[in-house]
Amino acid sequence: GAVVSQHPSWVICKSGTSVKIECRSLDFQATTMFWYRQFPKQSLMLMATSNEGSKATYEQGVEKDKFLINHASLTLSTLTVTSAHPEDSSFYICSATPLREGTDTQYFGPGTRLTVL
C-alpha cells in the first residue's frame, strides 16, 4: 500500500511554455500532498504544501504565481510550472500522507524530471 504516482516521469519543453505535473495517491486518500524540488547533488527542498479544497501554502522564496498548485481531490494534486525557464529545470517530486489515524509518514512519488530548453 501507500503508492504515489507522478505523470509525466520526464518532460522537455521550450522556454516560456507551461508544464503540468500530476501527483496521484493510488491506494489511499490524502488530504495533504507536498511538492519538492531537487537540484543535482542537493537535498530535497519543500516548495509547497497542498491541501485538498484549499489554497496551497508556499515556502519562502517560492513564487506562487509561477508554480500553480491545485489539489482537486483526495487523490490528485497538480503542479503547473508557468512560463518555464532553463533555471526551472529540476527534479520535481511529490509526496502524500495517508488519511489514516496515527500516521504522518510521507510517501514519495517517482518524480518528474523537467528540462527547459
Place this chain on the structure above:
Amino acid sequence: QKEVEQNSGPLSVPEGAIASLNCTYSDRGSQSFFWYRQYSGKSPELIMSIYSNGDKEDGRFTAQLNKASQYVSLLIRDSQPSDSATYLCAVQGGSEKLVFGKGTKLTVNP
C-alpha cells in the same frame, strides 16, 4: 531556522560490514524522525520511522533516537552493494512538513 545535519560522506564500507549513518537536528520540539534511501536519479524511499527514544529494528536496519542529544542514527548490518545510495535523514515537528538533511552517500564495496 530548523536544521538537520548529516555527514555528506562519501561513506565507504566493505560488503558484510556495518554501516553507521548519523544525523543531528536543531529543533528540540521535533517529534517524528525518518530515514529515506535515494538511489541516483530516483525519488526517496522510506526505510524507517522512529518516534521514541531508543532503538527500532527492521531486518538489517536499526534506527536509534536520542532526543536529549538531538541525535538520530541508522545502522545497516551485513551491508550489501545494493545498499549503495544516498541516505536522507528527515525530521518532522508539529506540522506535517519534513526537514531533510543533505544526505550521506554510502558505497558498499563488493
